[in-house]
Amino acid sequence: MIQLEKVTKKYLRHKAVNQCTATLEAGKIIGLIGENGSGKTTILKLLAGLLRPTNGRVLIDSKQVNRSISDRLAYLTDMDYFYPYFTIKELIDFYHSQFKDFDKKKAMDMAAFMKLNVKQKIRYLSKGNLSRVKIAVTLSRNVPYIVLDEPFSGLDPLVRKSIINGIIKFMNLESQTLIVTTHELREVEPILDEVLLLKDGRIIAQKSVDQIRDDYRMDVVDWMEQVYETTK
Amino acid sequence: MGIDFDANKPIYQQLVNRISSEIIRGVRQGGEKLPSVREYALEAGVNANTIQRVYRELENLQIVVTKRGQGTFITDNHKRLDTLRETMKVEFIQQFIRDMKDMGFSTQEMVESIQSEGRDKK
Incomplete structure (x- = not known):
């Protein structure tokens, strides 16, 4: 379980995250949604221990988060950080050597499922295939928490679909929790249990996707627009 | 792969209806085994938790029975x-x-x- 307790993160005088309190239950896929600059990435970085809150506490399984959370949390940024001269196979071996919890078989299975040729060099991969590789190595860590920052941005619909299917097939919800930020909400909604809606650094709503459809008779995108309009 | 869902109804409900109507049409028959949760999640393009809920609802409606270690089956109670x-x-x-x-x-x-x-x- 993840707990945010009155978390504020300031950059100079700007509050990127402002007094956020929320509880995220384990075993779910949770979407962090909101417009650009609403604080999504900052929250993910706070969860991953890459940033410290200015005020408040971030707890994962009742322990305050610090850099050592990386033993139990896999984080995928929207930036590139792979050695370009590796082949996919070498990259998988490298991950295997770096993370005790890395499931090499799962990575290879996932690469095959997403139709990657593991002999290809990272340098020559298309943007779509590079994204598939990043998802494969991130999801192949047997850690209780997985955090994905914009895993679908800038990808074509086919690649997005194949990554979504990869998540459905390889995520283990009995022992794993996934937190994902995304703008491709219409496509991603079917795999979300719950959404956390952010605006100007504040959490303005937290709701299960079923509940939204049940209570408002609309999908998450329309609901989000409505909540945004009615929240100053 | 993937099903188009209506925006105004929970996805699990739409899948409960979908399976029910498949049973009525005879596409799925009494006594038949349903796909595993993960298989069906992939087929429908949804979260595995959703399928778990679908199977639980169908079980509450006594349309399916879950047999321990074997899977979920459509009832043979005609x-x-x-x-x-x-x-x-x-x-x-x-x-x-x-x-x-x-x-x-x-x-x-x-x-x-x-x-x-x-x-x-x-």
């Missing part, structure tokens, strides 16, 4: 499946009547229209 057929019919008709009334049609007009349309489709 009486139950007949009732399911009847309930679905009533639900759809009620929805239809609500929508038609909202548009100001009388029961008489609905009946006449169903009869003539039904004839045309034969």
Whole structure:
């Protein structure tokens, strides 16, 4: 379980995250949604221990988060950080050597499922295939928490679909929790249990996707627009 | 892979209806095994938790039974499946009547229209 307790993160005088309190239950896929600059990435970085809150506490399984959370949390940024001269196979071996919890078989299975040729060099991969590789190595860590920052941005619909299917097939919800930020909400909604809606650094709503459809008779995108309009 | 869902109803409910109507149409038969949670999640393009909920709802409706270690099976209780057929019919008709009334049609007009349309489709 993840707990945010009155978390504020300031950059100079700007509050990127402002007094956020929320509880995220384990075993779910949770979407962090909101417009650009609403604080999504900052929250993910706070969860991953890459940033410290200015005020408040971030707890994962009742322990305050610090850099050592990386033993139990896999984080995928929207930036590139792979050695370009590796082949996919070498990259998988490298991950295997770096993370005790890395499931090499799962990575290879996932690469095959997403139709990657593991002999290809990272340098020559298309943007779509590079994204598939990043998802494969991130999801192949047997850690209780997985955090994905914009895993679908800038990808074509086919690649997005194949990554979504990869998540459905390889995520283990009995022992794993996934937190994902995304703008491709219409496509991603079917795999979300719950959404956390952010605006100007504040959490303005937290709701299960079923509940939204049940209570408002609309999908998450329309609901989000409505909540945004009615929240100053 | 993947199903298009209506925006105004929970996805699990739409899948419960989908499986129910497949049973009524005979696409899925009494006693047949349903796909595993993950298989069906992939087929439908949804979260595995959603499928778990779908199977749980179907179990509550006594349309499926879960056998430990074997999976989820459609009931072979044909009486139950007949009732399911009847309930679905009533639900759809009620929805239809609500929508038609909202548009100001009388029961008489609905009946006449169903009869003539039904004839045309034969």
